[in-house]
Amino acid sequence: MKRRLSQQQVRRFHRLLSVRMTDFDCGKLCAPGNKGVPICCDCERVVPVLFRAEWKWLRKQGKLWKRMPVKTKVDRKMVKKVVDYSLYCVCKGPAACRRGQRAIVCRTFPFEPFVDGNGSVRGLVFQSQKRKKCPLVTYPRSAFNDRYVRNAVRFWQELIDAIPEERELYMRESRKHKRRAARKGRPLRMLTASP
Ligand code: SF4
């Protein structure tokens, strides 16, 4: 079991990502069509992955999170596959949610970083979505707060600088994003902070 991040790093990441992504409550866009639950908070669709160091930090902040109960063969298989510095967790759901206790995964969805061949984060791209359909993907750049984009880019850069496996992962994913855009004959949609 490895904790690649320090408690100070987790605290800093949460602070950087405490800025609102949009000026409106985007949960109101998707919850009505998903039995009243925002799609990215729906544990039927997705089980959040937390960094081990973040899990340690969040446990000190309150009781919103617990480790995912492992009940079935599928659960066991899933848990085995997760990288050693992360783990699957579940929260108590939107009714009990505390803004300050949201995990990094809650604060970054639906984005991931676009990382160039030198390991520099160039901006934010929308995660490719097979199971989670986030309506924000259709929103224009102006819907997203500059400060959020700036802080998120900073966060991702610091994260991939701290954890080489994350850098490799996102460099790989970024190449896929580029290929996908080229295949569709469209420019890659990437959010960068306004100067
Ligand atoms: S990020 Fe997307 S899926 Fe999550 S609450 Fe907002 S609109 Fe819904």
Ligand code: SF4
């Ligand atoms: S902590 Fe809050 S934002 Fe994150 S998944 Fe749970 S309900 Fe959603």
